[in-house]
Amino acid sequence: MNDESVQELASKEGVDQPFSAESLKKLCLEEGADDVGFVNIDREAISFERNDLLTAYPKTQTIISIIKTMNRENIQSPIRYVANNEFHHMSHHIEEISRRIILKLNQRGIRGVRTSMGFPMDADRWPGKIWYVSHKVMAVQAGIGLMGIHRNVIHPKFGNFILLDSILIDTPVDRYDQPLQENPCFECRLCISACPVGAVREEGLDFTACATHNYREFMGGFQDWVEQVVSSKSVKSYRSKVHDRETVSFWQSLSFGANYKAAYCMAVCPAGEDIIHHYHADKKAYVQEIVKPLREKEEPVYVNKGTRAESIAKRNKYKELRYAHFHMRPRSVAQFLMGIKLVFDPLKGKGVEVTIHFEFTGKEKVSATVTISKGRLEVHDGLIGKANLRAKVDSETWVAFLNGERSLFRAIITRKLRIKGNPIHLMRFQNSLAI
Numbered sequence: 001m002n003d004e005s006v007q008e009l010a011s012k013e014g015v016d017q018p019f020s021a022e023s024l025k026k027l028c029l030e031e032g033a034d035d036v037g038f039v040n041i042d043r044e045a046i047s048f049e050r051n052d053l054l055t056a057y058p059k060t061q062t063i064i065s066i067i068k069t070m071n072r073e074n075i076q077s078p079i080r081y082v083a084n085n086e087f088h089h090m091s092h093h094i095e096e097i098s099r100r101i102i103l104k105l106n107q108r109g110i111r112g113v114r115t116s117m118g119f120p121m122d123a124d125r126w127p128g129k130i131w132y133v134s135h136k137v138m139a140v141q142a143g144i145g146l147m148g149i150h151r152n153v154i155h156p157k158f159g160n161f162i163l164l165d166s167i168l169i170d171t172p173v174d175r176y177d178q179p180l181q182e183n184p185c186f187e188c189r190l191c192i193s194a195c196p197v198g199a200v201r202e203e204g205l206d207f208t209a210c211a212t213h214n215y216r217e218f219m220g221g222f223q224d225w226v227e228q229v230v231s232s233k234s235v236k237s238y239r240s241k242v243h244d245r246e247t248v249s250f251w252q253s254l255s256f257g258a259n260y261k262a263a264y265c266m267a268v269c270p271a272g273e274d275i276i277h278h279y280h281a282d283k284k285a286y287v288q289e290i291v292k293p294l295r296e297k298e299e300p301v302y303v304n305k306g307t308r309a310e311s312i313a314k315r316n317k318y319k320e321l322r323y324a325h326f327h328m329r330p331r332s333v334a335q336f337l338m339g340i341k342l343v344f345d346p347l348k349g350k351g352v353e354v355t356i357h358f359e360f361t362g363k364e365k366v367s368a369t370v371t372i373s374k375g376r377l378e379v380h381d382g383l384i385g386k387a388n389l390r391a392k393v394d395s396e397t398w399v400a401f402l403n404g405e406r407s408l409f410r411a412i413i414t415r416k417l418r419i420k421g422n423p424i425h426l427m428r429f430q431n432s433l434a435i
């Protein structure tokens with residue numbers, strides 16, 4: 001849309017009226033988005049996101065969700081820098097599209113904010129929710145696509161080979177979109193079989209497994225590497241922990257954008273009109289051409305010791321097992337209670353049946369019940385049911401203990417931690433966590 005037509009529309013519509021969804025959609029597509037949809041800030045389904053959205057832009061009325069397709073063959077390549085180059089290039093591209101959309105909207109008197117499609121994020125909130133806008137949630141609500149078993153959004157036409165972005169604007173539109181009725185994911189489970197660390201599971205993504213391997217050179221994986229550097233007493237000791245090619249890979253990540261180690265779940269997904277006929281025409285050939293080269297690629301695979309991810313990686317003779325530690329040291333009780341859900345490992349927690357009542361005192365006064373049962377960990381507010389163990393603990397002491405800065409013994413003798421029940425339950429709980 002040229003500047004003249006923008007001005008023409010602006011004068012026709014005025015911005016204090018609900019804006020025409022149709023003309024906004026046209027503008028977004030003309031600026032290069034491959035699909036677009038709109039969500040109202042008051043929608044119930046995004047209520048858990050509202051605080052963050054309004055922190056990012058207090059005047060938000062409408063969330064514009066846009067997508068950009070990637071070149072599928074790049075993402076499927078067993079040469080991962082070919083895929084990473086596509087991810088990075090298209091990340092910049094979609095952000096540039098959002099930037100252009102917002103500048104065009106500014107000319108119509110509409111103001112707004114675009115955050116970021118991925119990184120950078122708010123590192124001050126680490127290890128909490130470091131992003132303010134969950135683009136998948138917005139895309140689903142905007143009717144762009146639905147999440148498959150692998151938790152990526154699948155567009156009915158382009159499949160999951162899309163990147164997402166969201167723009168928060170101060171103006172309502174005259175029509176909002178609704179989630180799709182039919183999920184393009186047809187449960188072929190290729191994503192489950194392709195992930196070298198078994199992170200994709202029907203019961204939900206194993207966040208720690210994916211973050212430890214795929215994000216080896218990001219965030220907590222990067223912390224791990226730094227700690228390996230500083231804890232090495234000599235060059236020889238560093239080299240015994242980190243291969244030269246791994247050091248070079250970290251350099252490459254710092255210089256050119258972090259290397260994803262896998263994204264195989266996305267690479268193999270055959271859902272979506274543009275792709276599915278390749279799969280249905282000859283399923284065996286599809287697996288041979290797309291899945292097998294990734295499964296049989298010889299490469300290092302990063303896992304935490306004793307986890308389900310380790311047991312899965314071990315079964316694949318093409319993968320070299322490398323032990324890592326994805327660091328997520330909580331800085332508050334709230335982060336602890338959120339984080340344990342992400343780091344619970346079903347293999348390490350196998351056979352554990354325990355209920356713990358936590359009563360946190362001091363800075364963060366919170367009560368919570370943590371239950372591990374039948375290979376699942378749940379956290380509930382308040383003290384619910386009968387506990388095997390009751391722990392009354394000063395919140396700051398607990399956080400210091402989790403970060404290795406305070407011993408449990410010292411916490412007990414200074415009466416900052418009071419336990420009722422057999423402490424073995426606390427150990428069992430701790431041993432069920434992947435990190």
Ligand code: B12
Binds near residue numbers: 118160
């Ligand atoms: C956090 C994050 C991750 C995490 C968690 C993955 C996930 N499924 O959410 C990790 C590091 C593992 C990850 C990996 C990848 N990601 Co990512 N990631 C994000 C991010 C920042 C937010 C995701 C989100 O909305 N979560 C909210 C909830 C509703 O999603 P969920 O699936 O139910 O929740 C999972 C996690 O988020 C986690 N979680 C939930 N709450 C919290 C809170 C905290 C504090 C933490 C740490 C985690 C966490 O637990 C769940 C898993 O058990 C977005 C960018 C953004 N700002 O939106 C990109 C995004 C989701 N990622 C994307 C991509 C491409 C990937 C990778 C393919 C990267 C790669 N190149 O290898 C892999 C795919 C892994 C997979 N199968 O999901 C794309 C997805 C595009 C699409 N078609 O859907 C996004 C949308 C980026 C973008 N702008 O396009 N990612």
Ligand code: SF4
Binds near residue numbers: 189190191268269270
């Ligand atoms: S690979 Fe198959 S099971 Fe996995 S998300 Fe895609 S369609 Fe669904």
